[in-house]
Amino acid sequence: MDDIDSKILGLxxxxxxxxxxxxxxxVGLSTNxxxxxxxxxxxxxxILGYRAVIADDAPDARLHGVGLEAFIDVRLRPDSDSDAFLAFVEDLSPVRDAVHVTGPYDYLLHVVVGDTEHLDALLRRLKTEAGAAQTQTRLALRVPR
Structure with a gap:
């Protein structure tokens, strides 16, 4: 792979x-x-394939005016398994990152959702399906790009 291939991949x-x-x-080549x-x-x-990136799933959905970026602190129930929680949230499309943290909460999730209705649904799933006992959500008001 050379510089031209790298430019092609970037484009x-x-x-x-x-x-x-x-x-x-x-990149300075003919069509063929x-x-x-x-x-x-x-x-x-x-190149493994091509896909459509839907606005609600895009990490930069906020830039398109269709999403809310939020940070959710999660405290797990005492009987919840940390590895099971992590596996669950890693399969959720709104979750951009999940980190195990110190302090009063167990995890910090970075999420991008379509709107407050989607955020509410995500929070409910975390509590009913993933083992979250308590959540605290902060909305990003401004994100430097």
């Missing part, structure tokens, strides 16, 4: 639907050469 990360023509012109490079990256396993 595909930003826009997986970019045309080979546009991709080629941005850009297509050949992408196919080579796919065959070699560097």
């Amino acid at each position: 595909l990360r930003e826009n997986g639907r970019i045309t080979f023509g546009a991709l080629g012109s941005m 050469a850009a297509a050949a490079r992408v196919r080579k990256l796919e065959r070699s396993g560097v």
Whole structure:
């Protein structure tokens, strides 16, 4: 892999639907050469696939005006298993990060949800399905980018 391949990967990360023509012109290749490079990256396993990123699932959903970014402190019930909790929250699409912390709470979750209704549903799931005894939520008002 060379610098051109790296540039191609960066452009595909930003826009997986970019045309080979546009991709080629941005990295200094012809349409056919850009297509050949992408196919080579796919065959070699560097590019595993393409997917749609839905606004509510995007880490930068707030930038699109469709999400709330929040931080949730979670205290587990005494009978809850920490590893089971972590496995549960890692499978939830709104959860961007989950860290085990010291202090009065067990975990700090960084989440991005569509709106307060989605946040409420997430908090309910944490308490009814994941073993959370108590939560404290803080909304991000401004996020430096």
